[in-house]
């Protein structure tokens with residue numbers, strides 16, 4: 001018998017979810033604007049007041065833990081050597097740690113790239129490059145470039161292990177807050193996430209939330225334990241795998257369309273067919289991708305950029321709207337909420353486009369190659385074709401009058417057989433917006449978290 | 461003595477030409493590291509790192525060479541041997557395609573020299589000598 005309060009300090013809202021282990025369910029939830037610019041505790045206390053009001057009286061919680069994506073979330077720069085190899089590996093590690101990857105660099109850094117790290121206010125740098133025993137010249141060069149720039153932010157080195165000592169002394173010489181972890185790509189095409197990801201999470205909790213004024217909340221609550229996207233990723237993984245005697249749902253895809261980004265999570269074996277040749281960097285079982293150019297408000301113009309002139313004309317004709325105008329309006333007025341049926345319809349259309357495009361980048365591709373030995377299939381990326389469950393979360397989807405339409409855009413709507421999208425999944429929504437909370441809860445009561453998630457998923 | 465890694469890439473089992481290449485280059489005084497048939501890109505690269513080779517000579521006879529060779533230069537770069545010479549020859553694509561286009565594609569993939577079908581190893585010896593400086 002225990003009561004838990006689970007909090008998400010989001011970029012706009014601070015959300016509270018109260019769980020009672022005795023009834024085995026959520027018993028109240030509330031939210032209020034996040035106030036990290038002034039004092040994060042104000043918004044929290046307001047949300048808490050709301051919560052007490054819905055319950056009818058104050059509650060003493062046994063545990064109060066939070067995740068956070070406030071103040072820009074965790075902003076990272078991923079640096080590697082070759083685009084398809086260590087750059088991609090570094091990027092995946094950052095995304096898996098719940099970061100926003102604002103900058104991606106390959107080969108030798110130049111001074112304007114280093115300058116961008118400053119102007120974009122990057123929180124942590126992940127520096128990779130070279131397989132173990134492989135190229136070391138580039139990471140040494142980049143470590144010096146970064147150290148000389150006096151950036152004052154932590155740098156995690158996850159490159160060629162052969163020069164760890166040299167890298168360490170470069171960091172030490174320049175008094176850089178440097179950290180050495182295992183190579184993110186120790187051998188060609190082998191992805192090694194764990195140590196780098198744990199270090200990033202550690203730095204987030206020790207340094208970053210402090211720097212962003214979030215840590216101060218720890219006088220009110222027990223602890224901030226995760227970046228929000230990592231909490232969601234943990235929830236998804238638990239939901240898929242199950243825990244002890246409590247079965248999971250099997251492989252899942254989770255879709256989150258937000259104002260600034262569209263996030264996709266897939267918890268699944270990368271490949272299930274014996275008759276294909278897999279190429280490229282190893283794919284993670286729990287994969288997260290974030291599309292910074294696809295979103296409903298801040299990044300709405302990215303949707304426009306992804307469309308051709310003909311497509312824009314088609315949409316305008318078919319729907320009787322001016323899509324460019326609608327998108328620009330939403331981009332200027334980011335707080336806009338749909339007021340009528342038409343606006344709601346346009347929002348749904350935008351969400352559908354975000355989901356379609358984001359899945360296009362998340363899902364793997366199959367290539368058919370004719371050889372003297374007959375047809376051979378080459379797979380790059382993850383095969384999601386037999387995914388059974390697609391879950392939608394985030395305001396746009398949850399509040400939509402027709403979430404199924406949006407989620408259906410994860411599937412192969414244009415019948416392109418070379419895209420390994422889900423074929424015939426069932427669609428669910430996280431109607432109480434509790435995935436993040438269950439990710440937090442899973443840290444100390446995974447069975448309860450799993451039961452609650454299963455209860456609150458609504459098929460659409 | 462300069463080292464050259466040779467082998468047949470991918471799922472290709474054509475072994476005779478490979479033996480002849482080994483014999484020819486060894487007789488010329490090169491240190492030949494022959495990794496044989498059914499070799500992956502990584503096998504070539506690992507052998508080149510271990511032997512400090514200056515040239516990787518890829519054979520592909522069964523017509524599947526283009527897909528087998530993709531991304532090889534990038535892997536060399538990560539592996540610290542980004543400047544190594546990469547040659548490819550044999551019957552690198554299926555059937556009779558316009559070879560100048562085929563060659564262009566392989567050059568773009570980062571191969572230094574690309575040989576059409578019918579070019580035996582003897583006809584490439586001058587190139588090897590030029591590139592390796594002997």
Ligand code: B12
Nearest residue numbers: 372472473474475476477519522523549551554555580581
């Ligand atoms: C013998 C043979 C086989 C034997 C191989 C036995 C073995 N373990 O070696 C077996 C029966 C197993 C076989 C199988 C197949 N084969 Co076969 N095979 C041949 C054959 C008849 C002779 C090959 C040979 O040994 N030649 C003699 C050597 C000395 O020459 P070479 O291999 O060409 O190598 C020289 C040059 O190419 C060059 N060279 C090679 N690499 C390089 C690299 C560089 C950088 C340079 C400069 C030069 C160079 O130098 C070498 C020495 O001088 C050829 C046809 C032919 N006449 O070439 C077909 C041939 C190569 N095979 C072919 C095919 C299609 C196949 C199969 C796919 C058939 C099938 N459908 O199952 C399978 C593939 C199996 C596999 N996974 O690899 C085709 C390839 C077509 C293409 N590329 O477009 C060919 C050309 C026949 C044809 N005309 O259709 N095959």
